Amino acid sequence: MDVQKWCKNCSEISYFRQIIPNTLSFDDYYTTKYCIHYFIKQGCELCNERTSLLSEHIPDRYQTSSGWVKSTLNERHIAILYLPWWDNYGTCIICSRELKYINPELETYSQKWCPYCFIIYTGCRYCLTTNIIFGITGQSQCKKCKRVSFINIDTTNTASGNYIIDEFLASTRINNNSQCLIAKYTVNTKLNPLSVYKFIRNFYVRKQIIEWIPFSQFKNVVRIAEGGFSVIYKATWSDGTCDTDLKSLYHCYDADDSIIRCYGVSQNPLTKDYLLIMDYAKGGNLSDYLQKYFVKITWAEKIKILTDFSYGLQIIHKNNFIHRDIHSGNILLSNLWKNEMLKQIHCWQIGDLGLSQPASNTLSNNEIYGVIPYVAPEIFKGAAFSKESDIYSLGMVMWEITTGCKPFANVKHDINLIYQIIDGKRPEITNDTPECFANLMKKCWNSDPLKRPTIYEVRNSAVKWCQLTYDWVYSGIPFIKHVDSADLIEAMEQAEKERLELIRSEKLGPKSIEKSHPNAIFTSRALSSFISRPLAINSTTTISFNLKKEYITIEYEFDIDNIQSSAQNVCNSHRQNAIISRPLSKLISIGTENSSRKRNIAELKIGTRNNRFKFFKK
Structure with a gap:
């Protein structure tokens, strides 16, 4: 019997339900239906046994189904689809890469897989059916005849052997939610049965896969x-x-x-x-770029830089993630490329997502990582990282773009700088900064996270300003809407004139500021050493700021009966008192070395009530 007879009409579906996907018309329901019935009616040319062929080819007798099998890669369950036809195509239905035989010496078993997508295609040569498995497993069972075929894949070059990493690599191909949808796949008898291939592609199309x-x-x-x-x-x-x-x-x-x-x-x-x-970003990071080329960077290019990397942060926030470590060292210049007008342009990208986390993770970590000038003040007060804290960091990068200098580079990055940032200290805005740019920047670094703009607001403003610049035509950025604002155009032109004047007078740029402090550190690091240093404090008479509450409106009180000495002695440690070490995020004690704390104490008013002192700030 000829088991490889091809359809004369489309040559895409062979005799005995052999399917060749990834072709031009295999999704055509009417073509598929006609081909199947054509072979049913014609029967076998040798013996004309139409009855046996009819029962063998009725598509409703055995339909597409789905289920679960256990993965040997990460010990989780993975989805499997049982197809009632023989899929004999040589490339992956998802990525179109050539499939590899799992065991080249046993090609007749038709066990193939895609090392890129982690998808196994295994067929039953007795029933002429196919199982598609969405992960790595050790065996496969035919849904019809129950025969089991063992699968032995060498994952030396495709898996790390580390459970956590392998689970992550698998999740970049298809996540748990998609696995569930595939495992619960049901056939719509009114649709082309081959639409299952479209169903699969929905979970993989345009998805970047991370490989080992x-x-x-x-x-x-x-x-x-x-x-x-x-x-x-x-x-x-x-x-x-x-x-x-x-x-x-x-x-x-x-x-x-x-x-x-x-x-x-x-x-x-x-x-x-x-x-x-x-x-590899050949252009280096934004900080180095500003140091080297600041004199030549026009306001048009500054806005273009903001437009580029704000879009990267928008993508991160859109996917409900938080970067947590935005600073100029993590904004990178990609390869130069040419658009249709043959002009080279820069493409600024966000990198180093090593500390990024889902926005749903609202728990504050025991460790605070980052670069002090770019960390939002609420983080030092015990709050969790958020999209709003990313916006604060973006505001600091905006300031760096305007000056060519890193924020607070002339002071030591220690606990005192943290106190000042909490108290509202921000870098000084340069005279050439357009008012619209300055206002947005100040909103970004507002002490109240709820008053900061969203990344969408920042991006929309940047795009609007970018449309006003001459370089817009050559930027390659899609034109969103017409912008006609004489005031904004005039402000941008005036800003550029002032920038050139400040450059000529050497009042702007990296060379215009005092020498950087040797203890100003601009690499991301753990900051816990600054917020959990030992403090010698009387455990029974401690006056403290609880920074997890509102910094300005908190109240402090202690019992007068517990005071055993004068106010001067209270400030000194007694020998019998314990040494207390507490994190800054939980407790900042009023120390005599901190002038900022002295200022806040001086502003306190004192009242008495029932033999108790209550300190409060209006």
């Missing part, structure tokens, strides 16, 4: 930088066409053009450090 990349694929590995939590290497990836950025992680763990792309994870076999494989 063997370290042996990297050549010319060179160390180029070191941050607070990582070491940056530059290398050539043998499977790629350009240089990549290898980021070695010490203490931690939907791509867009405005976010540095991450290709995968690897591990240094010598140090055992894990590495993130990312695009």
Whole structure:
């Protein structure tokens, strides 16, 4: 019997339910239905046994179904689809990459898989059916005849062997929610049965997959930088066409053009450090760029920089994530490219999402990481990182763009600077800054998180200003709407004139400020050492600020009966008193060395009531 007879009309569905997907018309329901019935009516040309062929080819006798199987990669359950036809296509239905035989010596078993998507295609040659498994598993069972075929995939070059990392890699292909939807897939008999392929694609289309990349694929590995939590290497990836950025992680763990792309994870076999494989930003970071080219950076380009990286943060917030570490060192200049008008332009992207977390995670960590001048004041008061704290950091980057200098670079980054930031200290705005830009910047670093703009408001303002500049035509940014504001145009032109004048008089730019303080640190680091230092305090007479409450309106009280000495003795430690160490996020004690605290004490008014002192600030 000829089991490979092809349809004469479309040549896309072969005899005995062999399906060739990824072709031009395989989604055509009427073509598919006609082909199936054509073979039913024709029967076998050799024996003309139409009855047996009819019972074998009725599509409603055995329909597409779904279920669960156990993964051998991360011990979780993964979805499986049971298809009532033989899928004999050679490329993955999702990514169109060529499928690999699981066991090349046993090709007749038709066990293939896609190492990129982690999808297994295994067929039953007795029933001419196909199972599609969305993950790595050890066996597959035919839904019809119950035969079990064992699957032995070598994951040496596709999995790390680390449960947490492998689970993460699998989640970038298809998340748990999508697994559930596939496992509960039901057939609509009114639709083309091959629409199941469209159903599958919905969970993978335009989704960036993170791979496990063997370290042996990297050549010319060179160390180029070191941050607070990582070491940056530059290398050539043998499977790629350009240089990549290898980021070695010490203490931690939907791509867009405005976010540095991450290709995968690897591990240094010598140090055992894990590495993130990312695009190499040849233009460096924003901080270095401003230091080197600030004199030439016009206000039009400054607004373009804000427009670029604010879009990256918008993508992060849109996906309900928080970056948590926005500063100029994490804003990177990608490769120069040319648009249709053959003009080179810059593309600023956000990188280093190592500290990012879902916005739903509202619990404050025991550790605070970051760069002090860019950390929102409420974080030092015990609040959790939020989208609003990202906006505060963005405001500081806006100021850096206007001046070419890092905020608070001339002072020591210690507990005193933290006190001043909590008290409302912000960098001084330059005279050339347009009023609209300055107002937005001040809103971003407002002490009240609820009064800060959203990233969408920031982005819309930046795009509107960008439309007013001459470089808009060459920027490659989609034109959103017509902007006709003579006042804004005049303000931008005046700002550019003032910028040039300040540059000529050397009153603006990195060279115009005093020398940077040696203890001004602009790499991300753990800040707990600044907020949990030991304080010698009388445990029974402690007057303190609880920063987890509202900083301005809190009340303090203590019992007069517990005071055993004069006010002067109260301020001194007694030998019998214990030494108390408390985090700043929970307690900041009034110390004689802190002038800011002295100022707040002087503003307190004292009243008496029932032999108790109550200190309160109006």
